[in-house]
Amino acid sequence: MQKSKRERVIIGMDGGIDSAVTALLLKKQGYDCIGVNISFFERVTQEDEDFVTNFKTKLTPEGRIPDELADDEEMKEGLRRFEKIKWVRRINHIFKDWFCAPQEQIKDICRLIGIPFYVTNASSEFEDRVISLMLKSRFAGIWQNPSLDRATLIFDILNSKLEALKATKIATGHYCKVIANHGQFGLVRPNDPNENDCHLLSNLSQESLSRLLLPIADLNTSEVDRIGALVSANSFTREKLKAKKKARAQTYQSDELCDLYPRYVAPKFIRESNIYDHSNDNVVGAHDAHFRYHLGQTHYKTKEGNPRVPDSQIVVISMSRGHIFIAKNKELEFERIICHHFENFNVVDTAKPLECYGSLLSNGNTFKGTLYLLNNGNIFFDLEDKKNGIVFRGDTIMFFLKDAPSAKAIGHAKVYQSGHFVDGQFYMLPLSKREKEELEETQALPKKREIGF
Incomplete structure (x- = not known):
């Protein structure tokens, strides 16, 4: 009797414990596995x-x-x-923390598991689709999530290798579940309450989701770590993985990015201007290049070395004029997040207001609120309780039915702005001195009428 041919799967391998366990589990499930490392590192000899x-x-x-x-x-x-x-x-x-483990280490892991190993270099694609987008967004005063761009690039490359390697599935060590719902694929949070990679898969097409295998999403990280110990002690430990993830999240705020701008931006587009206090329009100091600053920055410097405003952060960067505005942290608050480009997974009826949870990719913060889908594809997300802080334009927010493991994702969107209401008027930032005076004058008008003025 002829033995049935096993289904072949390409596994993205980065030398970490999660991708190693993914490969081991799929091999034990009977798949014909091939380990593929995508290298973003260009070697200097x-x-x-x-x-x-x-x-x-x-x-x-x-x-x-x-x-x-x-x-x-x-x-x-x-x-x-x-x-x-x-x-x-x-x-x-x-970008050293964005690269994988040394290729020899990944090769050894594949050898121990007993699967073939291939390497493909994508350093130029990484520069085009991750680094350049990061720089352009920061230059324009828009928040950017480079980890999402990196993940999307990884999946695009793995999908491009399917035909050449005669495979039908791809797999990675991400903590997320993919489910089918009436012919459409959606995302579900993993079993581990402390892990959630759903955001990183949010840009994948339906075709990509249909061929994706994510076996560790059913496990807790402690279980993955125990299995990983059987594969290789040289894999990235959980502590090292967390350290690299934290370092990647901080890249957007890195001062070293400023060294890269001359290659991407002509001098005529670099603006010199002032840093203003939003509350009163007072000049805090001057600056010689707006790209040296980023949204959310708390330790900023002026050209003259003036002391920064205590307990404040940069909230607006105007690319056209070069103006930079700061606001005091204690005055920042929001109760509504306005988004566009909403991708609906159609798991529930969104034609009417829906109570759900919104989770931000930038910091993982989750808020309970009510989702309103507008006719033009934009959305309002009104929080149950007003929160301190600010959500910047460009961030990615994903909506879930519950704030719990195995919760279904409703959809995701790009943040346009966040803000709060004062007397029914929506404000993105705290009221400035001028706005407060205008509001006080408006509130006083009815009283003047009542006493006959």
Whole structure:
């Protein structure tokens, strides 16, 4: 009797314990597994390092080709190589926590599990689809979630390898469940209450979701760690994984990103202006480039070195004028989040107001509230209780039926703005001095009429 052919699955391997356990579980379930590592790291060889050291001696102190060699084609080609190597070194340093474990380590894990191992380099795609978007968003004063862009890129690459590797499924070590509902695939929170990667899968197409396997979503991390100990002690530990995840989340706020802007932004678009206190429009100080600042920044500096306003953060960056506005943390609050580009998973009726939970990708904060879907595809999410803080434009919010493990995702959207109400009027930021005066004047008008003025 001829043995039935096993279904082949491509497994994204990063050297971490979650992807290692994913591969082990799927192999034990009878799948024909292939481990694929997507490398975002562009290697700089010792030969490259030696070239940079030697070529630097041929340049002027400012890093330019000497005038007498300005037309030398060999020098021009050497300068291009010199600049590229320096750029790669800078990228590798700033984004070191975004890269996978060494390939030899991942190869050893695959060997222990007993599956073939392949590597594909995507350093140029990582720069185009993650780094450049991060820089453009920060420059424009819009919040960006680069971890979402990175995850989407990973799944796109894995899907692109299906035909070449004759596979029908892909798998990763993400903590999320995929379910089918009346012919449409949706997302469900995993069993572990402390893990939730649903946001990272929110950009996947229905076709991608239909071929996705996520076996560790049914386990707690403690169970995954016990199984992982059987695979390799060299896998990233849970503590190291958390440290890398935290470091990635902080990249958007990194001052080192400023070194990358000259490659992406022409000098004429860089604005010099002032930093203003939103509450009274007073100038806190000047700045020489608005891209050196980011939304939510609490430790900001002025050009003159003026002290920052205590207990404050940057809340608005105007790309067109270069103006930067700060507000005091204790005055920031919101009770409504306005979103656009809502992706509805159609698991419940959203034609009427729906009580649910909204979870932000930027910080994982979850809020209970009521979801209102408008006719134009935009949504209002009114919180049950007013919250301190601010939700920035560009963040991703996912809505769930419950704030609990195995809760179904209703859909997801991009944040447009958040704010609060004063006398029925919606404000994104705390009331400024002028707005307070106008409000007081408006409130006083009916009283004047009552006494005959």
